[in-house]
Amino acid sequence: MAALRDIEEVSYGLLSLLGANRAEAQLRRLLERHEQMVERLLETQDDADQRLREVLAVEEEVAQSLLELKESMRQEGTRLQQLDDELQNANKEDACLQARLCQLTTELQELREMEADLQQQERKVDEDTTVTIPSAVPPWPHCVPAYPPGQHTALTEVYQ
Template identity: 75%
Template sequence: MEAFRDMEDVSFWLLNLLGANRAETQQRKVLGRHEQMVERLLETQDGADQQLRETLAVEEEVARSLLELKECTSLGGTELQQLEVEIQKASKEDACVQARLCQLTTELQELREMEADLQRQEREMDEDTTITIPSAVYVAQLYHRISKIEWDYECEPGMIKGIHHGPTVAQPIHLDSAQLSQKFISDYLWSLVDTTW
């Protein structure tokens, strides 16, 4: 019986030993799994950190693009406002030019009528031989009365000189036809003519 008891003790001790070995094996397995889980967790965390950095970089790029777009939109709005102001200004100038053109057309028509009237009077005067005035002198006197310009006929060739006797102040005229266009000279001289009749 004692041998049986010794055998039982040995069996119990072997079972404990085997149990301890299993526990250690299981503990190793659990520790191995734990290490794998920690490694996976660290890998997942590294991946998440990488994705977070990439997401932040993308968000930063999107924010930069949005700010640039807002700046471009703001500049475009400013340019649009400037264009609208310029369009309004051009419309006003166009209205002024149209009004001035109508006025000049009317004045031109009146001058043509006056010229026709003068030609008619010239013909009548030519028919009436009691007073004979050379037509060039008569036209020069008429132009002087209309334009109020006293010409300097002794100036150098290519120069246009004279004095315009305006409503308040006499103004000298000194133009070089070699440097200025005929249109500019004509427009300038017409601008001196008083339009109030």
């Protein structure tokens, strides 16, 4: 915009020089200045185009990075959901196993108590059934006599 004003100013200056005596010298100076301004304008335009291309390239990189980040976040969200599901399943299984462990612990304790009771009852039975066999008591009649026949007739008679 400023360059266009400068061009306009140069153009007016050229017109005013045409009418003056020194028009040719001023015209050369104005034309040189005009060429410098046009060159400067073209350089500025080239710089602006280059910067615009750089900005667009950076925007494309940023956009691509954002898309990749979004995809990564989506995948991680899916993975997180899977891990959460696995954790919930593991918690349920753990609760079942804990309940089963408590049940088995209770059963084990009951079995230990029963074993202790049985051992105590066995000791009582062993104590109650301990029989002292005197050596003079003859064997039962259905048993073979300890003495050959004919000896100890009194014992033989007892058997009969």
